[in-house]
Amino acid sequence: MDKIYVIKIGGNIIDNDEKLSSFLDTFVSIKENKILVHGGGKLATRMAEQLKIPQQMVNGRRVTDAETLKITTMVYAGSVNKNIVALLQQRGCNAIGLTGADANLITSQKRINREIDFGFVGDVEKVDGIMIKKLIEAGLTPVIAPITHNGKGQLLNTNADTIAGETGKSLVSDYQLSLIYCFEKKGVLRNVDDDESLIKCINPGSFLELKKNNIISEGMLPKLENALAAVDAGVERVVIGRAEDLSSLINGTSGTTINHE
C-alpha cells in the first residue's frame, strides 16, 4: 500500500509568515502522498475583533453564531486556505484547497448540546475517502479548511483536529497512513513546563497508566483519545509534536508516537 501523511497545523504556524514558509518547504519535500489540514482560530478571533463581533469560547470551542460562522468561513476557507494553496503552488506542489462542502467531502451534523448552544458547529458524520483518493490520483494535494456542511445547505464550523482524524480514518483501507498533529509543544510531556519530559511512545496500555496517574494534562486528553481511536480504526501511527520538527516527526525521531505497540 502507498503511504500517505495527514498533517494538521494550527494558528501558531499559520499566523507566522516565517514559520509557515519554513513548514511548507518541509511539507513539499515529502515525496509520499500528503494532505494538509489547517485551523486558523487566532486569525478568526482577530477578524471578529476588527468587525466588533464578540466571541465566546466554551471549553476551548468557539460558540458560532451566524456572524461568527461567516467570519470563520471567510478566514479559514478564504484567506488562510487560499494563501497556503498559493504558497504550495509556488513550491511546485499542486495543492487544492477544500472545505467539507467541496465535492461533498465531509458531512457533519449541527451539534446538539443541552447545556450550551454551540450554534453552527458541526460534528463530523462522514468523510468521502473515495473522492479524496480520486483527487490525489489526479495529482493533487488536498489542503482542508475546518468548515463542513450538513447536506442541507448549511455550512458548519468544525474542529480541525477532528477533521484530520476522520480524514485519516476514511483512507486507511487504501493507504498506509500516518496522522501528524503539529502544535506548540515538542509532544506529550510528563511535565507541561519541561520540554525535556517528552513521552516518546504511547500505546493503549501505557495511555491507561498515564491517565490513571494523572500525568496527562486536561487539554491533551481529548487529543490522545482521538489519536488512540484513529489507531484503533487502522491508522498506522499518530505523531504529536512541533511543526518546526516536521521532518523528524515523520521519521519518528521527535514528538510523541501513538501506536498499537
Next chain:
Amino acid sequence: MDKIYVIKIGGNIIDNDEKLSSFLDTFVSIKENKILVHGGGKLATRMAEQLKIPQQMVNGRRVTDAETLKITTMVYAGSVNKNIVALLQQRGCNAIGLTGADANLITSQKRINREIDFGFVGDVEKVDGIMIKKLIEAGLTPVIAPITHNGKGQLLNTNADTIAGETGKSLVSDYQLSLIYCFEKKGVLRNVDDDESLIKCINPGSFLELKKNNIISEGMLPKLENALAAVDAGVERVVIGRAEDLSSLINGTSGTTINHE
C-alpha cells in the same frame, strides 16, 4: 462532443438570497456539464466598509491594495464561494469551489499600468482546461471564484467576466461550449432605458455596424469584445441576459446571442 455551459453571475444575484436560490434551482436542472463563475463585488465593498478600508474604483475596476486583496479573497473564495457550494450540494449537485490557485487552474500576471497602479489585480495568462475536464469527469461541478495566482505565491484579484471567458476558451477542444453572462438587463439593448429594445443576435459584422453607429453603451463594449473574441476562439455562442431568465437564455429564447452567424 459533449455540451458544457459556463455561466457567470454577479453581485445582483449573489446578494439576494431569494434570487440566488431560484437561480441555483434552474442551474442544477441543467442536465449537461456546467461550470459556475461568480463575482461578489458588492459584498466585498460592504465588508471593506465594515472594516473601514477605503475602496477606490477606476473604470469599474477595483484598485486592490494588500488589505483589499485579503477582503476579496475572504469574501469571494470564502463566504460567497462556499455558501454557493453548500446550496448546490443541498440540491444534489456535487459542486467543488475553486480559485485559480486551486489545482493551479488559472495563472495570471499582476497588471502593469503606467497611469494607474491597480495593485494586486491579475490578467489571466493560462487556464488549465485539462484539469477542469478531469474534475468534471470525476463527477464534479466547478464553482469558480474570481481570485487567481501568479505561480510565485501571490494571489491576485481577477475580473470574473474574464475568468468565465478564458475558462470557456480553454475547453473548446473538448466540449461544445456555451458561455452565458448573467447581469441586470435582459441583454444588449439599443436603448439602455428600454427593456423592449433588446438586440437578439450579434455577429462580427453586425457588431461593427452597431459600434460605428454608437448604439452600444460604453459599459457593454468590453463585454461584447470579449464575447466576440470567445466566439472567435471556438466558443459556439455567448448569451448575455438576466439570471432570472437562465432557462430561456440556455434554449436561446431570451437574451442576446453572440455567434458567428
